[in-house]
Amino acid sequence: MATERILVLEDDPDILDLTVHALRKAGYRTFAARTGSEALSILSDERLELAILDVMLPDLPGTEICRRMRESERHRAVPVVFLTARTEEHDRIYGFSVGGDDYVAKPFSPRELVARIQAILRRTTGSISGERLRVGDLAVDLDRRQVHIGESPVNLTFKEFEVLRALVVAKGRAVERLHLLEEVWGMESTSGPRSVDVAITRLREKLGTYSKCVHTVTGLGYQWDPDRWEV
DSSP, rough: OOEEEEEEEEEEHHHHHHHHHHHHHHHOOOEEEHHHHHHHHHHHHOOOOOEEESSSOOSSSHHHHHHHHHHHHHHHTEEHHHHHEOOOOOHHHHHHHHOEEEEEEOOOHHHHHHHHHHHHHHHHSSOSOOOOEEEEEEEEEETTTTTEETTTEOOHHHHHHHHHHHHHHHHTOEHHHHHIIIIOOTOOOOOOOOHHHHHHHHHHHHHHHGGEEEEEEHHHHHEOOOOGGGG
């Protein structure tokens, strides 16, 4: 039985009730909010495993809530799914740039939403491969989903960590952008290859000097190459 706690932020009461009902039926514990202020109050009181955020709200947009989560020690690694009617490419790119992990377009199928959440939570809470790696002062623990440079944690979003994981477990092989899109965002995702590039850019920014290990393979995709760190 699922026990994960999920925040649902949606100002339309019918959509909110539909979403909460589908999640509770699947066994999840839900916290419902109709405004950004209510969502922030829940975030201050609860530890969550996932957040579903409407983008267009009467007070704070869901993207702002997500941005604040990414600045929070407690919630910076919590996966965020945007539930929105705004599905233009530039909207999705902006959502991913502030730390979103997935987009579900309205109108949506509750079963599809639950399936996407289950897939995200399996990857978030499950063991990945038992592998650890070290490059200089950079340490990556795939099981614990932890990245450190020296004693300092590198706070990656769910998608950023999943991209790093996919590159690391490829063990030096180039990984195509479309493969990363399918593996990290899912076959049914409406995201495009640009979403992969945004995640790579943010990952490199957070890795600092070790960003050299994330190598661009022209015309194909990306590769984890630790030998480039000292280049």
